[in-house]
Amino acid sequence: MNRSTLTVPPAGTPQPEPHPEASVGVPLGPHYARCFGCGPDHPTGLHLEAVSHDGLSVHAEFTVGDLHQGAPGLAHGGVLATAIDEALGMVVWLLRKPYVTGRLETDYLRPVPVGTTLLITTRCTGVVGRKAYLEAEARLDAPDGPVAVRGAAVFVEVPAAHFERHGGGAGGMVPGREVNP
Numbered sequence: 747m748n749r750s751t752l753t754v755p756p757a758g759t760p761q762p763e764p765h766p767e768a769s770v771g772v773p774l775g776p777h778y779a780r781c782f783g784c785g786p787d788h789p790t791g792l793h794l795e796a797v798s799h800d801g802l803s804v805h806a807e808f809t810v811g812d813l814h815q816g817a818p819g820l821a822h823g824g825v826l827a828t829a830i831d832e833a834l835g836m837v838v839w840l841l842r843k844p845y846v847t848g849r850l851e852t853d854y855l856r857p858v859p860v861g862t863t864l865l866i867t868t869r870c871t872g873v874v875g876r877k878a879y880l881e882a883e884a885r886l887d888a889p890d891g892p893v894a895v896r897g898a899a900v901f902v903e904v905p906a907a908h909f910e911r912h913g914g915g916a917g918g919m920v921p922g923r924e925v926n927p
């Protein structure tokens with residue numbers, strides 16, 4: 747992957763530690779029922795489902811459908827970036843602090859046909875101050891299938907008030923916007 751230095755933890759960054767209350771071995775569920783990436787109530791969303799086995803990485807699945815096309819029969823690159831972004835967001839969700847994507851890098855290695863199930867693995871490679879460094883790869887149809895997309899990101903920790911200030915409400919304060927109800 748063509749990595750910028752911005753998404754690589756500085757030399758000497760210690761291995762991150764999982765949060766003691768991270769959800770492990772069970773479906774992570776959506777962080778918000780109407781989220782475009784993971785929300786079951788979103789009519790055209792990606793409906794990503796995921797599990798973590800160690801509290802620092804996530805295995806997510808996303809099946810590419812008709813609504814996700816760019817070129818005929820092929821997934822749109824922006825949709826694939828969204829799926830990666832969401833699966834990265836699930837990793838920082840395990841850290842049990844609010845984060846947002848600051849920077850997201852994607853390399854597209856293979857076309858992804860409609861009907862493909864992408865197996866997306868994301869992991870946290872380090873936490874420095876408010877920044878969490880993350881990596882992703884998406885494979886075609888099987889855990890050992892060919893890699894179609896790689897990603898890397900910096901997520902930035904924000905106060906919970908970020909979502910209320912900029913989104914108009916969270917945590918059930920605005921009807922239809924409950925977070926983890």
Ligand SMILES: CCCCCCCC/C=C\CCCCCCCC(=O)SCCNC(=O)CCNC(=O)[C@H](O)C(C)(C)COP(=O)(O)OP(=O)(O)OC[C@H]1O[C@@H](n2cnc3c(N)ncnc32)[C@H](O)[C@@H]1OP(=O)(O)O
Binds near residue numbers: 848904
């Ligand atoms: C009542 C309960 C409420 C709970 C609510 C929880 C609900 C939500 C739950 C879970 C959400 C998960 C959702 C998953 C969905 C997938 C994730 C998304 O798509 S998120 C949407 C897209 N992203 C944005 O909308 C960010 C927009 N940008 C911003 O808001 C700001 O720019 C922000 C917060 C990223 C940074 O702004 P600053 O002013 O707070 O902080 P500064 O000082 O600029 O940066 C802090 C550090 O981060 C680095 N940084 C910032 N941006 C960077 C970048 N683009 N690349 C690399 N580093 C960056 C800076 O260099 C700085 O580093 P140094 O501490 O100095 O070492």
